Amino acid sequence: MAFMFTNVAGMNLRFPLYVLLVLALSNAGLAENNKVTGLENAVILIMRHAQKPDTGHKLSRTGKTRADACASYFANLVIDGKHLKLDRIFATKDTRHSHRPRLTVEPTARKLGLTIDDRFKDRQFLDLVDEIKSWPRGENVLISWHHSTIPRMLRAFGADPQKLLPNGKWPGHSFDWLIELRYNQNGQLLESKRVDACPMSTG
DSSP states (O other), X not given: OOOEEEOTTSOEEESHHHHHHXXXXXXXXXXXXXOXXXXXXXXXXXXXXXXXXXXXXXXXXXXXXXXXXXXXXXXXXXXXXXXXXOOEXXXXXXXXXXXXXXXXXXXXXXXXXXXXXXXXXXXXXHHHHHHHHHSSSOOEEEEEEOTTTHHHHHHHTTOOHHHHSGGXXXXXXXXXXXXXXXXXXXXXXXXXXXXXXXXXXXX
């Protein structure tokens, strides 16, 4: 049914209220469709595994020390002035060449009473991102992965690796960085930054 209004000059104006209503509903629908519930108010933390030995699939002595330091670091992590409680921890699935992503977060998982989810292989990072996005609500997540894949994972989470990493890549010699991704109530990226994490005691 058409709506009709009469202006001060006596001319008929059709549909103005209808059009405004449709536009309002359309905009609301677009906002709802663009909402990513699994990232709603979420914090996603992405790190590389700790240092590796010259040979073998485990961590070096320094790597083990860093993994232990990460347990204290994440147990006391403050973001935006508030203590961050981790809800889930993910690590790359073990291979015969590397157990390092899982070993890096094992001390943190024990300290926080969490189970490490290691179902996804290194190249299945998109499946991991899609699962997180599909959750009914946002959670705070720690991800331990291989450095060569992290830039592509960042893109999948809506971040720009060129702004977070040198030339958009994670250097092979860097083990102490953490990427923080914070999302708003619509699951849209609010802030992304790289910080130094898990400082080791020098005493």
